[in-house]
Amino acid sequence: MSGSIAEDSLSDGFFSDVLEGLDIALFERICSSRFRPIGRLPLWFKSFYSPVEHQQYDLAMQSAFLENFLIDAEAYWESPSDKRSGSRLASGVWSEGGETVARPLEAFALVAARRSLLAIVDLSSNFEDQRQVYQRARELALGQEKLALELSQKQRELQAALEQRVLNQESLEVIANTVAGNASAVLICDAMGRMQVANKALVDIFHIESGASGQRRSVLERWLQEAEGAYPEIKRVVTSGSYWEGEFESQGITGEKKWIRLNIGPVLDSEGTVSHYICIANDVTDVHYGNHGQERFEDVDPVxxxxxxxxxxxxxxxxxxxxxxxxxxxxxxxxxxxxxxxxxxxxxxxxxxxxxxxxxxxxxxxxxxxxxxxxxxxxxxxxxxxxxxxxxxxxxxxxxxxxxxxxxxxxxxxxxxxxxxxxxxxxxxxxxxxxxxxxxxxxxxxxxxxxxxxxxxxKPAIGARFLNRLNLENDLEAAIQRGQFELYYQPQICLAEETFVRLEALIRWRHPEQGFISPAIFIPLAEESELIHKIGLWVLNTACAYAQQFAGQGIKVVVAVNVSACQARRKDFIDIVEQALQDSGLPPEQLEIEITETSFLEQMDEVVTMLSKLRRMGINVSLDDFGSGFSSLTYLKSLPVDNLKLDQTFVRELPDHEESRAITASVIRLAHDLKMNVIAEGVETVEQLDYLRQQGCDYVQGYYFYRPLPGDELPPIFDQIMEAGSIV
Incomplete structure (x- = not known):
C-alpha cells in the first residue's frame, strides 16, 4: 500500500460520510503530536481545535488532556503488534468547551493498515443519562465523604487536645475522667505501649473486660498487627514517633469483624522523645459495608x-x-x-x-x-x-x-x-x-x-539495618531489667604529680546473643526513646557508688560521667544529680559531668544555667570532643567549664600533622588562658605523649596507658595510675 489512507481508501468520500454520520474525528499520526485528518471533521471538533498548518493539527498543544493521553498512545503505536494490550487504547472521558457548553469526548488510539490512528468520539447523545446516574452516585458519595472527613477531623482535634493535656502534665486520672463518656474509643499508652488510660467506648466497642489490664496492654499491639497487612509501614511510622491514621479490618476477642478508623498520635516531651501514644478509634463497620458499589467513596481520599x-x-x-x-x-x-x-x-x-x-x-x-x-x-x-x-x-x-x-x-x-x-x-x-x-x-x-x-x-543493607535496629530497640528495655549493662573505667593520667585517681565511666552492653555492643550503636537508639534517661540514671548512680566505696581506704577517686544532650536538657537534671550524690555519699568535688557541644547549641541559656548550678554544687564540668564542632570557639567563653577534652581526631595525627599540631597547641593555650585544664583523648604512642607534655597538656587518656577496665580490676593498680604521668 502506498500513500495515506485518506488518499487511497477515501477518495470516493464514502468513508468520510460514514465518519461524519458517526460524529467521529479520525486522524492519522504524522509525527510526534502532529495529526492529519481523515475525511471531513465534525463541526463540534472545529469549534474546539484549529489547525497549526494546512490540514495538520497539534493536538497536544491545544488540549492538556490529550497531551497526557498521547504519551501513552505513542507507546501503544510504537509497540510490536503482539505486545499491544488490546485492539485499541482508550483515554477515558473528558470535556471540552467549559462548564456551560461542555461536550463529553473520548479518544482511542489504534493501528490499522500499519498506520497510527487517533479517533475522537462525541459522547453527547448517550451521555446525559449516564451523567445523571453518575451525579446521583456522586451526591451520595460526597455525603459519605463529608461524614468521613468530619470524623477524621474530630479524631484529630480530640487527639490534639489530649496531647496538650499530657504535655501540660495533667494527671492521667483527670484525663481519664475527661474522656470517660466520649463516643470515640480512647487509649493512652506509655512509650512502651503499656495502657494508662482506656475509656468506656474502648471497652464497649472492642469488648475488653474492665479489669483485664493485661488484655488492654495488648490492644495497641493487636491493632498494629491487624493494620500491617494494608499498611506495611505502620510499625516503622509509630515506633519512629510519627503520626498515623487509617482504616482496617479488626477482629474482636469474640470473633466478630469490625472496620475501625484509627488515629495514633505520639506525644513528644521537651527532648523530642516519645513519652506517650494517644489512640482514637471509631467503629466504621456500618459505613464500610453500607457503601459497596459506591466506588468513588471507597476509592477516593476526601481531602x-x-x-x-x-x-x-x-x-x-x-x-x-x-x-x-x-x-x-x-x-x-x-x-x-x-x-x-x-x-x-x-x-x-x-x-x-x-x-x-x-x-x-x-x-x-x-x-x-x-x-x-x-x-x-x-x-x-x-x-x-x-x-x-x-x-x-x-x-x-x-x-x-x-x-x-x-x-x-x-x-x-x-x-x-x-x-x-x-x-x-x-x-x-x-x-x-x-x-x-x-x-x-x-x-x-x-x-x-x-x-x-x-x-x-x-538497598538490602537498609532492610537488614532497620531490622537489627528494631530488634536492638526491643532488647534495650530488657537489658536494663536484666542487668546486662556494665561500667568500665578508663584512667585519666595527670602529667604532673597527683594525689587522687581520675577515671572516666564508660558503659558497655553485654548482649546475651551478640556479645558486646558498641555504645556508638545503642546510645543513639536509646536517645530516640525515653530509655536514655533510665540508662543515664543507672550509669550516674553506679559510677558514684563505685567512686565512694574507696573512701574508707583513704583513696580519693574522681569519676567522670558522660551526659547526653537529652539528659542535659531535662528540667529535673540537677535534682537527679543531687539525688545520686546523696544516695552514694560521694562528695560533689569527686564527680565530673562531661557534656558535648550538641548539648547546648540549641538551648544555650538553659544549659549555661544548668552548668553554673553544677559548679556551685562543687561538681566539675568537662566539655567533651572539643574541636569536633564548628561553633566551639564561639561559645567557649560563655560556658562555665573546668576542663576541655581535646578530640582524639587531632591527637591521632600528632606529632606528624602540621595542622593538628597547630590546633592542639592553640587549644591548650586558649584553655589555660581561660583557667581550664586540658584532657587529651586517644593517646596511643610515646610520640603523641611527648608532644602533649611539651605543650603543657594537663591530663592524657588512651591505650598507651590503659584500656577501659572493669571496676574490680582497677584497685590493685591505683598507685600505678597516680604515678604513671610522672614516671613515663
Whole structure:
C-alpha cells in the first residue's frame, strides 16, 4: 500500500460520510503530536481545535488532556503488534468547551493498515443519562465523604487536645475522667505501649473486660498487627514517633469483624522523645459495608481527591500483574512530607488539608496519567510509574523533589515544605505490593535519617539495618531489667604529680546473643526513646557508688560521667544529680559531668544555667570532643567549664600533622588562658605523649596507658595510675 489512507481508501468520500454520520474525528499520526485528518471533521471538533498548518493539527498543544493521553498512545503505536494490550487504547472521558457548553469526548488510539490512528468520539447523545446516574452516585458519595472527613477531623482535634493535656502534665486520672463518656474509643499508652488510660467506648466497642489490664496492654499491639497487612509501614511510622491514621479490618476477642478508623498520635516531651501514644478509634463497620458499589467513596481520599490507600493496593497489584506478563519495570516512590505535623499543629487542620491538596496536585503533575498517584493518609503519598531505564527513575524522583520547592501561600504567608522519598523497584526489590511498599518505606526512612529533603533507593543493607535496629530497640528495655549493662573505667593520667585517681565511666552492653555492643550503636537508639534517661540514671548512680566505696581506704577517686544532650536538657537534671550524690555519699568535688557541644547549641541559656548550678554544687564540668564542632570557639567563653577534652581526631595525627599540631597547641593555650585544664583523648604512642607534655597538656587518656577496665580490676593498680604521668 502506498500513500495515506485518506488518499487511497477515501477518495470516493464514502468513508468520510460514514465518519461524519458517526460524529467521529479520525486522524492519522504524522509525527510526534502532529495529526492529519481523515475525511471531513465534525463541526463540534472545529469549534474546539484549529489547525497549526494546512490540514495538520497539534493536538497536544491545544488540549492538556490529550497531551497526557498521547504519551501513552505513542507507546501503544510504537509497540510490536503482539505486545499491544488490546485492539485499541482508550483515554477515558473528558470535556471540552467549559462548564456551560461542555461536550463529553473520548479518544482511542489504534493501528490499522500499519498506520497510527487517533479517533475522537462525541459522547453527547448517550451521555446525559449516564451523567445523571453518575451525579446521583456522586451526591451520595460526597455525603459519605463529608461524614468521613468530619470524623477524621474530630479524631484529630480530640487527639490534639489530649496531647496538650499530657504535655501540660495533667494527671492521667483527670484525663481519664475527661474522656470517660466520649463516643470515640480512647487509649493512652506509655512509650512502651503499656495502657494508662482506656475509656468506656474502648471497652464497649472492642469488648475488653474492665479489669483485664493485661488484655488492654495488648490492644495497641493487636491493632498494629491487624493494620500491617494494608499498611506495611505502620510499625516503622509509630515506633519512629510519627503520626498515623487509617482504616482496617479488626477482629474482636469474640470473633466478630469490625472496620475501625484509627488515629495514633505520639506525644513528644521537651527532648523530642516519645513519652506517650494517644489512640482514637471509631467503629466504621456500618459505613464500610453500607457503601459497596459506591466506588468513588471507597476509592477516593476526601481531602486530596486522589485514590486512597484501598484503591492504591488494588491498582498496584493489577499493575504488578501486568508488568509481570509484559516484562516491564516499575518504580514505587514513597513520599513523606518533612515536618508536616509542625505546620498542621500550628495552623490547624484546615490549613493542613489545603497544603495536602496543593502538594497532591503537584505530585500528580510529575508523572503520566497512566501512572498511579495516591494519598495513603496523613502526610504520605505513593507514586507508581512504569519506567524503562534508571535515568527515567531518577528524573521522576528529582521532579518530585522539585515540586515542593515553590512556597504555598496561606493567608498572605508563604510556607515551604520538603519531602523525603524512598524508591523501590519491581522486580529488583520485590515481586509483590507488600514487599515493595515495605522496602520503599525503609528507603524513605533512611532518607529522613540522612537529613530529609532527598531521595534514597532501597538497598538490602537498609532492610537488614532497620531490622537489627528494631530488634536492638526491643532488647534495650530488657537489658536494663536484666542487668546486662556494665561500667568500665578508663584512667585519666595527670602529667604532673597527683594525689587522687581520675577515671572516666564508660558503659558497655553485654548482649546475651551478640556479645558486646558498641555504645556508638545503642546510645543513639536509646536517645530516640525515653530509655536514655533510665540508662543515664543507672550509669550516674553506679559510677558514684563505685567512686565512694574507696573512701574508707583513704583513696580519693574522681569519676567522670558522660551526659547526653537529652539528659542535659531535662528540667529535673540537677535534682537527679543531687539525688545520686546523696544516695552514694560521694562528695560533689569527686564527680565530673562531661557534656558535648550538641548539648547546648540549641538551648544555650538553659544549659549555661544548668552548668553554673553544677559548679556551685562543687561538681566539675568537662566539655567533651572539643574541636569536633564548628561553633566551639564561639561559645567557649560563655560556658562555665573546668576542663576541655581535646578530640582524639587531632591527637591521632600528632606529632606528624602540621595542622593538628597547630590546633592542639592553640587549644591548650586558649584553655589555660581561660583557667581550664586540658584532657587529651586517644593517646596511643610515646610520640603523641611527648608532644602533649611539651605543650603543657594537663591530663592524657588512651591505650598507651590503659584500656577501659572493669571496676574490680582497677584497685590493685591505683598507685600505678597516680604515678604513671610522672614516671613515663
Amino acid at each position: 486530596t481527591q486522589l485514590p486512597n490507600r484501598h484503591s492504591f493496593w488494588r491498582k498496584i497489584t493489577q499493575l504488578i500483574e501486568q508488568a509481570t506478563t509484559q516484562h516491564q519495570q516499575l518504580a514505587l516512590y514513597y513520599v513523606d512530607l518533612d515536618h508536616f505535623k509542625r505546620v498542621n499543629d500550628s495552623l490547624g487542620h484546615h490549613a493542613g488539608d489545603f497544603l495536602l491538596n496543593t502538594f497532591a496536585a503537584r505530585i500528580a503533575h510529575c508523572v503520566k496519567r497512566t501512572d498511579i498517584v495516591a494519598h495513603l493518609g496523613g502526610d504520605e503519598f505513593a507514586v507508581v510509574a512504569q519506567v524503562k531505564q534508571l535515568g527515567n527513575i531518577e528524573t521522576i524522583a528529582q521532579r518530585l523533589l522539585d515540586s515542593f520547592i515553590p512556597p504555598v501561600t496561606i493567608d498572605s504567608t508563604d510556607f515551604r515544605l520538603s519531602a523525603s522519598i524512598g524508591v523501590a523497584l519491581f522486580p529488583a526489590d520485590g515481586l509483590d505490593a507488600t514487599t515493595l511498599m515495605k522496602h520503599a518505606d525503609l528507603a524513605m526512612f533512611h532518607a529522613k535519617e540522612l537529613g530529609r529533603n532527598q531521595c534514597q533507593f532501597f
